[in-house]
Amino acid sequence: MTQADTAETGQGSPADTGALGTGAGAPAAGTGGTWRAHIRRATRALSGTEPWKHGLVLAARALVLGLLMLLHAKITDRSGLGSLVETCLPWFGLFVPVLLAGALWRRSASAVVALLLPVAVWLNLFGGLLSDKSHPGGDLTVVSHNVGADNADPAGTARDLALSGADVLALEEITAQARGTYEKELAKAYPHHSVLGTVGLWSKLPLSDTRPVDIKQDVGPRADTKSAEDKMPYNRALRTTVTTDHGPLAVYVAHLGSVRVNPMEGFSTVHRDRNAQALGEAIAAEKNERVVLLGDLNGTMDDRAFADITAQLHSAQDTAGDGFGFTWPAKFPVARIDQILVRGLEPESSWLLPPTGSDHLPMAAGINW
Numbered sequence: 001m002t003q004a005d006t007a008e009t010g011q012g013s014p015a016d017t018g019a020l021g022t023g024a025g026a027p028a029a030g031t032g033g034t035w036r037a038h039i040r041r042a043t044r045a046l047s048g049t050e051p052w053k054h055g056l057v058l059a060a061r062a063l064v065l066g067l068l069m070l071l072h073a074k075i076t077d078r079s080g081l082g083s084l085v086e087t088c089l090p091w092f093g094l095f096v097p098v099l100l101a102g103a104l105w106r107r108s109a110s111a112v113v114a115l116l117l118p119v120a121v122w123l124n125l126f127g128g129l130l131s132d133k134s135h136p137g138g139d140l141t142v143v144s145h146n147v148g149a150d151n152a153d154p155a156g157t158a159r160d161l162a163l164s165g166a167d168v169l170a171l172e173e174i175t176a177q178a179r180g181t182y183e184k185e186l187a188k189a190y191p192h193h194s195v196l197g198t199v200g201l202w203s204k205l206p207l208s209d210t211r212p213v214d215i216k217q218d219v220g221p222r223a224d225t226k227s228a229e230d231k232m233p234y235n236r237a238l239r240t241t242v243t244t245d246h247g248p249l250a251v252y253v254a255h256l257g258s259v260r261v262n263p264m265e266g267f268s269t270v271h272r273d274r275n276a277q278a279l280g281e282a283i284a285a286e287k288n289e290r291v292v293l294l295g296d297l298n299g300t301m302d303d304r305a306f307a308d309i310t311a312q313l314h315s316a317q318d319t320a321g322d323g324f325g326f327t328w329p330a331k332f333p334v335a336r337i338d339q340i341l342v343r344g345l346e347p348e349s350s351w352l353l354p355p356t357g358s359d360h361l362p363m364a365a366g367i368n369w
Contacts, residue, residue: 055108062099065092066117069125073304080259080267086302087335090324093122125302132322134349138366139246141165144294144340146172146255147182148358154178157356158185164353164364168242169202170294172255173358197235199253199295206243213237213282215275217257237279237295241288246369249345250288254279254295272298273305280308283343290344292367296360297339313341316365321350327361340365 068075068085069092075082096118103111143166147157158181161169169190174182179195186193190202194210201207215237237254256279257271276297283291293313301310301318317325317336326333338360340350346368353362 052108052110055103055106055111058099058102058106058108058111059114062103062111062114062118065095065099066114066121068092069118069121072302077304080269083259083269083273083299083303083305084267086304087300089300089302090126091334092118093126096122126324129318129321129324133320134322134351135320136349137368138348139368140167140244140249141364141366142168142170142251142292142294142340143353143362143364144170144172144253144296144338145353145356145362146296146338146358146360147174147178147356148360149173149175150359151178151357153357154181155185157358158182160354160356161362162186162189164362166364167204168251168292168294170251170253171200171202172198172236172253172296174198174200194238194240196238199236199238199255201238201240201251201253201294203242208241208243210238210240213239213252213254214278215254215256215282216278217271217275236275237282239282239286247290248288250286250291252279252283252291252293252295254293254297256296256298258298269299269305276305277308280306280312283309283312288344290369291342292345293339293341295339296337298337300335300337301339301341309341313343314347316340316342316347316350316367317363319350320347320365325350325352325363327352327363329359330355330361331359333361336363338363342367345369 069089072082072086072089075085077083096115099111100115103115141164143161143164145161147154151157162185169186171182174195175198179200182200183193183195186202190204192205192207193200193202194207196210196212201210212235217234217236236256237252239250239252242249242251254275256275259272260268262268276299283293291313293309297306299305301315317340325336327336327338328334340363348366348368350363350365353364355361
């Protein structure tokens with residue numbers, strides 16, 4: 001029997017026991033050989049081929065997950081598949097711990113190593129949102145809120161928003177029935193306001209040059225629909241100038257078309273995508289260097305449909321927020337489809353306001369010149 005074999009049986013060699021000693025506080029005789037035997041067995045296990053053969057299916061799934069996130073822009077948008085994937089992109093990270101648990105259960109080294117790809121891709125895409133990038137202060141506070149066509153308490157919603165202290169307040173999905181309520185409840189805090197169709201802007205600072213923005217939406221309500229949203233006045237975007245101490249600020253308020261999930265058509269984004277393209281063209285033609293876009297865009301900024309917009313504006317939440325800033329649905333937010341985007345300005349902070357009677361959460365941002 002060799003010295004190594006002796007060590008594995010727990011009977012340490014004289015050299016081993018001599019090195020450990022037998023004084024106070026030293027392990028009992030033979031334990032040195034035992035833990036050395038464990039190390040040798042673990043080393044042989046890691047250097048063998050078995051752990052790399054286990055869980056190959058799990059490893060393949062991990063690689064597919066990583067490639068899906070890495071190459072999301074290459075996925076076809078037929079039936080809205082690409083938009084759907086990009087809308088849900090942050091949630092793909094939840095598959096990582098599931099696959100990791102499976103890899104550990106199968107003792108699969110190949111699956112563990114393969115998981116490095118989706119982890120690295122997810123952190124590259126969203127790791128920056130995990131830290132608080134906000135700073136105190138700001139020259140102007142802006143708030144955007146889809147108040148909801150079915151809001152049962154527009155007066156309470158208006159009072160809550162007035163308490164936010166916002167200098168500029170944008171509202172979307174204003175019904176003809178609720179418009180008077182918002183105007184009455186917000187009049188004291190905001191002496192200046194303009195409402196065009198379903199969108200409006202309330203401001204503590206003077207407004208001028210307010211006009212509708214043609215975002216190529218369907219004209220007028222459909223006679224055969226029962227949806228409250230579809231029955232509202234058709235104008236869903238406006239542009240105005242806010243007069244500030246630092247100069248004029250161009251503010252756009254928009255509510256883009258909704259996406260639909262249809263068993264026959266899939267994830268339908270045709271109307272929204274057309275609106276987004278038209279809005280991008282309007283902003284590209286804007287001569288003012290300082291621009292703020294507030295609104296419910298019915299999509300996340302990871303969605304390719306907004307490429308023309310994100311090429312010109314950057315998100316306040318991504319730049320100066322804390323977390324993902326999910327705004328919809330209010331009871332359990334899973335996506336940030338309400339946006340505050342800026343150009344020629346520096347966001348200092350971005351945050352969500354408490355729930356109102358709407359199915360969206362209000363979003364706020366502090367911006368600096």
